[in-house]
Amino acid sequence: MKVAKHTFDAVIVGAGGAGLRAALQLAEAGLRTAVLTKVFPTRSHTVAAQGGVAASLGNSTPDHWHWHMYDTVKGSDWLGDQDAIEFMCRKANEVVIELEHFGMPFDRTDEGKIYQRPFGGHSMNYGEAPVMRSCAAADRTGHAMLHALYQRNVRARTHFFVEWMALDLIRDSQGHVLGVTALELETGEVAIFHAKATIFATGGAGRIYHSSTNAFINTGDGLGMAARAGIPLEDMEFWQFHPTGVAGAGVLITEGVRGEGGILRNCNGERFMERYAPNLKDLASRDVVARAMVTEINEGRGCGPNKDYVLLDITHLSPEIIMKRLPGIREISIQFAGVDPIKEPIPVVPTCHYMMGGIPTNYKGQVVMPQDGDPNAPVPGFYAAGECACASVHGANRLGTNSLLDLLVFGKASAETAVADIKSGNLTLRELPKDAAEPSLARLARLENQKEGEPVADVLLELQRTMQKHAGVFRFKDMLEEGVQKILEVEERVRRTAIRDHSKVWNTARMEALELENLIEVAKATMISAAARKESRGAHVRDDCPDTPEFPNGRNDKEWLKHTLWFRDGNRLVYKPVNLKPLNPDTQPIALAKRTY
């Protein structure tokens, strides 16, 4: 197969919030940049974010970035790196105000400022009371943000390669990253994108679970590419189950519903969160609320004929508030739950939503991995931002509205670092290895020539069911260990998938087969990292690590206050320390404590 070659200063993979924010920075610096994206930019999954983006603007209640930092560290169950968290919380106002200047249609307060609403786990004065920190455009914040960022990129004349799927990361023998190979969906042609800097902004991988709020496209492509190129994946055992996915459909209902006053109820009509989180109640952290819901259901207090969901009630809110602040939620409820939330509560269940782990980076957006005794040595030429990256600001559990903030702050920071590295001459265009496209071509040839084999859809379903059953909201020692065996069996099946469609033109069967090869890397990393972490922390809670006086909430800081790094090669696990030191020497660190809400 003939392989075309394109050369750029920088190539960005992904055009969601992080990719588009990075692209703006590179365009402003006047660098030749290519943005590769599997879907038209405004179809990226950032579009589905609903409730808001965090910033301590203090437009409606007093706020401070250090309170935000405290909430984020506590939310992360102290697994987040405090330098990166400080960086993000301090940058929040700047990136949100920039976005407003770009044209983002935020809702407004009576004074004309950006409207802010309360959100789970965000508090005033170090946990005292809920704070209004989530900057929102109704319940369509992600849509408003993604379109504003795309529009700004139209202004900047960013060069997009739309409906191109990146296949593999190109690294040379010294480990430098030189770009990617990619497949043009319309023609089936493969090309090399050779660049000085490569930024991954490929988003999440929630499709490893059977029940997920994530879009079909969230298949962890960046993680698969990184893992195949020998780069480890960090903290992959930590997956967020969003408390309120529509029961049966999985579609997201924003936490902003609870921010506006929504209440979770069990079959007795009881506001059960009062028992689990006496202070923040329904606005406790997502992992806490999700576990409380599953406990209610497991103890027989679920709702409906099968007692398998709980109810999210906003019938006490005025219809005007619902129509003004939560119009999209009303539409979703009518469409996917068949109920009008003005009149009836919405049936909800915890649903896979967000990957806290990812490609390890530092707060500058550089991809890092252990090398010569340094656990965080940068990989030259390689950057990552947004959900695919692990900075790590979310640690063991992400707070709502911190993901949109993450992609703005680190989308921008990763590009700024890349610009500096290019302009200083640190990064040059290095010679491509002769066989740069070989791994990708071999994967395509395998699919082309595989005559007998299993359908992709069957293997995908098995993968998703295995993850759902063995690595869900509550985890069990035996199930995790069995899960590792099962997912390795699924991996064997992934190697033998066969497609019947061999057209060159817009071959979605081929695309789905390639996506499955990325999903399996994410699934292995998750299951193996989860089976190995013998404590409960944040979203990772095991039956054999319960709450005891010695280990509050089952957390074992003595042995497990560390980041997991999973290497694809031999499914090797390595650990590295958590950074408990803030970036600035004057900043008060957030000391370890038991997490209660």
Place this chain on the structure above:
Amino acid sequence: MTRVVQFRIYRYDPDKDQKPYMQDISVELEPTDKKLLQALVRLKAKDDSLSFRRSCREGVCGSDAMNINGKNGLACLTDIDSLTQPIVLRPLPGLPVIRDLIVDMTQFFKQYHSITPYLINDDPPPERERLQTPEEREELNGVYECILCACCSTSCPSFWWNPDKFVGPAGLLNAYRFIADTRDTATSQRLDDLNDPYRLFRCHTIMNCVDVCPKHLNPTKAIGKIKELMVSRAV
């Protein structure tokens, strides 16, 4: 109880087909399959060559627009049970077909890009947000929510005849989004740009756009407001 649904689907793979054809195909659904997109995913498991775009499956990304029993809509928001069978699926009308239900949207996006779809304000930005009253912000409701799915423009006869010259309902709705934004300072250039027999005035208020918009937006109303502004500017 098995639930089998009959389809008639437009098929065309330029790699092997001389010309397009309609394929009759049926699929067995699970009780949990409520939306058309879920049925299409089941069909694809049966015949992996069936090609269509899809992503968010909740009506906000705009990928899975298609012509469903003669009317444009999003597969993920269309109830299977609301459709008469066989369910006839065709690609969005008026745009070149690449394959099966996938159309070439170049012309659609070209028109969107032609309206300078970004906020223009050359004043030095303030340190904090530009202020906007809730009432001023209200003007953007019903406009900013467009998902660029192209259901409207590809149901518009004026866009079918002049896709290169008429901006079309989606582009004009977005043009109004910036005209209506009090933070945007380019209203008069925007109106100048649209004051053209084709770009704006090919709209004959047929209102197909309003009828099909999956987000319940009203491009005709936005176009009317642009025309009003032109008139009030002239007097």
